[in-house]
Amino acid sequence: MSYKTLSxxxxxxERLGSFELNDERFVEVAEQAIDNETQQPKDRLLYxxxxxxxxxxxxxxxxxxxxxMQPTCQMGCAFCCYFPIIVTKLEANMIIRGIExxxxxxxxxxxxxxxxYFINQKEKVAACTSLDFEQGEIKHEYMKxxxxxxxxxxxxxxxxxxxxxxxxxxxxxxYMDPKICEKQLVPEEAVSFEFLYEDYMGNLNEVAQExxxxxxxxxxxxxxxxxxxxxxxxxxxxxxERE
Numbered sequence: 621m622s623y624k625t626l627s628x629x630x631x632x633x634e635r636l637g638s639f640e641l642n643d644e645r646f647v648e649v650a651e652q653a654i655d656n657e658t659q660q661p662k663d664r665l666l667y668x669x670x671x672x673x674x675x676x677x678x679x680x681x682x683x684x685x686x687x688x689m690q691p692t693c694q695m696g697c698a699f700c701c702y703f704p705i706i707v708t709k710l711e712a713n714m715i716i717r718g719i720e721x722x723x724x725x726x727x728x729x730x731x732x733x734x735x736x737y738f739i740n741q742k743e744k745v746a747a748c749t750s751l752d753f754e755q756g757e758i759k760h761e762y763m764k765x766x767x768x769x770x771x772x773x774x775x776x777x778x779x780x781x782x783x784x785x786x787x788x789x790x791x792x793x794x795y796m797d798p799k800i801c802e803k804q805l806v807p808e809e810a811v812s813f814e815f816l817y818e819d820y821m822g823n824l825n826e827v828a829q830e831x832x833x834x835x836x837x838x839x840x841x842x843x844x845x846x847x848x849x850x851x852x853x854x855x856x857x858x859x860x861e862r863e
Contacts (some may be wrong), residue, residue: 638686665714666717704758731798787814
C-alpha cells in the first residue's frame, strides 16, 4: 500500500483555508440541550457533551472530504493513547457519567479494569501526573514514560469508552504511513484539529452556565469548567470514591 507524502499532506491541508466551518451547528446542539425540558439538567449536560463532540467528528469528516484524503488511523492502532489527555473537571464528569450509563456488565468490566490499572500503574501515574502542564510542553516527557490511557484495553488496543472519549482523542490524526506513530513518540507529521476546541468548549460552557442557573446541584459552576487536570487524575478520584 502506498501512503501520502508529507509534502502532499501539507498541500492538502492548505485547502482548509477555503473550508467554511459550520459554527452554527455547535450553537444548535447547545440550544437543543438548553431547551429540552423533558430531560433532567444532568442529562441535558451529558447530551450537550456527547453531541458537541459528535459535531466535532462530523466537521472533521467534512474537512477530510474537502481536502480529499482520509486518516490512516485504524482500530487497534493506539500509539496516541499514550499521550497526556488534559480535560476539565466537567468533561471528566461527563465521561464518568457516560460510563455509569453503560450496560451493567460493560460498566462493571470497565470499573474493574480501572481498579487494576491504578494499582498496576501506580508509579507511572504518579510520575506522569506530576508533570506541570501549565508550565510548558510536557508531551514528550509524558510519552517517554509510556503510560497507557486508563480507558485503553491493553488486549485489544481499543478504547473501552470510545463513545465518550474527549476532544483530544478525536482531533489527533495521521494521514501518512501509520508506522510514523510507531517509530516516534511525538511525530511531527501527525495533524491536530484542536482548533475546533473553541466552538466545542464555548458552547458546552453555555449549556453548563444555563444548567447551573436552573439547578445549582447539577454542576459546580464555574469551577467544573475551568478546573483542568490529567484524565487519569479525575478517573482515579472517581474510582477511589466508589471503594
